[in-house]
Amino acid sequence: MNKQCPACGQRFEPELGFYYGAMFISYIFVGFFSLGLTGLLVFYFNLSIEVTFTILIGILAILFLWNLRFSRSIWIHLLVKYDPQAISKYQARQEKKENAMEESTNQA
Numbered sequence: 001m002n003k004q005c006p007a008c009g010q011r012f013e014p015e016l017g018f019y020y021g022a023m024f025i026s027y028i029f030v031g032f033f034s035l036g037l038t039g040l041l042v043f044y045f046n047l048s049i050e051v052t053f054t055i056l057i058g059i060l061a062i063l064f065l066w067n068l069r070f071s072r073s074i075w076i077h078l079l080v081k082y083d084p085q086a087i088s089k090y091q092a093r094q095e096k097k098e099n100a101m102e103e104s105t106n107q108a
């Protein structure tokens with residue numbers, strides 16, 4: 001994962017443990033997905049519980065990384081407000097920084 005957005009400078013981990021809450025998003029998603037898939041396989045396809053859980057665990061293992069990133073994405077979207085001027089503000093800050101660097105090198 002990038003440390004910050006290359007376009008607007010948004011830090012992707014604003015504080016330590018920021019993504020702790022993403023665990024709950026992940027839990028909700030996996031919970032309902034598991035209920036739905038188990039119900040479908042047991043009641044519609046008449047598979048045994050053992051086969052159903054083997055399939056479920058396989059699918060969840062494959063989806064693990066996608067689920068992790070998806071949950072983090074939802075979490076940061078919930079907590080970081082959209083700013084239409086973010087890119088221009090970031091560029092202005094970068095220019096200020098560069099100017100300050102040039103001034104300090106000119107003084108030396």
Ligand SMILES: [Zn+2]
Pocket residue numbers: 005006007008009010
């Ligand atoms: Zn951005």
